[in-house]
Amino acid sequence: MIKNKSFINDTTMAKAIKTPKQPKEPVRVRYKTLSDGSQSVYLDIYRDGKRQYEFLKLYLIPETNAAAKAQNKATLAAVNTIKSQRIIELTNGVAGLKNTSLRSKMLLLDWMQAYKESQEKKGVRGSGKLISNTMNVLRAFNAKATMRDITRDFCLAFINFLRNIYVSPSGKKLSQFTCVSYFGCFRGALNAAVREEIIAENPVNRLNTDEKIKMPESKREFLTIDEVKILIDTPCRREDVKGAFLFSCYCGLRISDVLVLKWKNVDSSAEQWRINIIMQKTRQPLYLPLSMNARKWMPERNGAGDEDLVFPTLPCEDTCNVQLKPWVKAAGITKHVTYHVSRHTFATMLLTLGADLYTVCKLLGHSDVKTTQIYAKIINKKKEDAISLIDMEFANT
Incomplete structure (x- = not known):
């Protein structure tokens, strides 16, 4: 009887002890598919309650032959080595992030200015005025926003600001056409930021069709x-x-x-x-x-x-x-x-x-x-x- 009682107590105690949950990885490997079929590899780093991205300038190529497979294997080995280093750095309280990930901390307005200069340098005539006007609206909306603040909710709030809140210097609300132009400019700047690997994705692409600003068919x-x-x-x-x-x-x-x-x-x-x-x-x-x-x-x-x-x-x-x-x-x-x-x-x-x-x-x-x-x-x-x-x-x- 004593042995049976002991067995019951041990079993109950074992059930009472919960298996500890595995903590989420602070650093994860992510992939972004490019237009040529290759994949840009970057790290998704969660630190101090905030998410940051580190673009490694490493790429996986389509595995069309044995040489390509070998190259990808070597690339992934390098990625995992960097990932391990970042985990150690985070564990030891060291930032250890490359400047590329820190670029997401730049102000949105600073990036818009850089985008404007880039477009003008390319000879895209007429873009300067549109970007400047869009910057004026963004300044009135949120002058302190950084690139990593640009989320889906930010985009939705900006759309609402364009449609219903912003008043031009002449005292008029923006027309539907102007709203479309300004938001299109904003979206283009974010696409350029993705290409420059300042942000990992354009959150505008996560909006539903009925959430975006569209010109009336008429x-x-x-x-x-x-x-x-x-x-x-x-x-x-x-x-x-x-x-x-x-x-x-x-x-x-x-x-x-x-x-x-x-x-x-x-x-x-x-x-x-x-x-x-x-x-x-x-x-x-x-x-x-x-x-x-x-x-x-x-x-x-x-x-x-x-x-x-x-x-x-x-x-x-x-x-x-x-x-x-x-x-x-x-x-x-x-x-x-x-x-x-x-x-x-x-x-x-x-x-x-x-x-x-x-x-x-x-x-x-x-x-x-x-x-x-x-x-x-x-x-x-x-x-x-x-x-x-x-x-x-x-x-x-």
């Missing part, structure tokens, strides 16, 4: 084929602006891409001319065939070098839009026409003439056909309106 103004023909016959005070606008009507390039388009991007070696560029907005490649009508509105090369601009005299986007107004008015067109209308015109013109949605998607450089479907909806609405005209005409018969 705002996507475009010109009909007949209106384009009228503009061709109407003189414009700035022939370079007229030529660039009509060029985009026939190829769909954004003003940001037209402004930096160089002759090296134009392949005229074959009968079918093509443009090969990295789009300024999305940083995605675009391989675009040029129609005869698009080529007609390009300036003559006249011995220009590969690094020379195709439209060297074209002003910034804001000035282009100012110059478009009297030209459009002289043509008798009452629509609100900006340079971006040329891109909408290209899309709707193709769909009107019977091009399929997938082809138009690729010509515009859209990554998702859902974006292109907006134009298809516009065309369908115009068809419905046309049918309604018949009903109105015979309403009393």
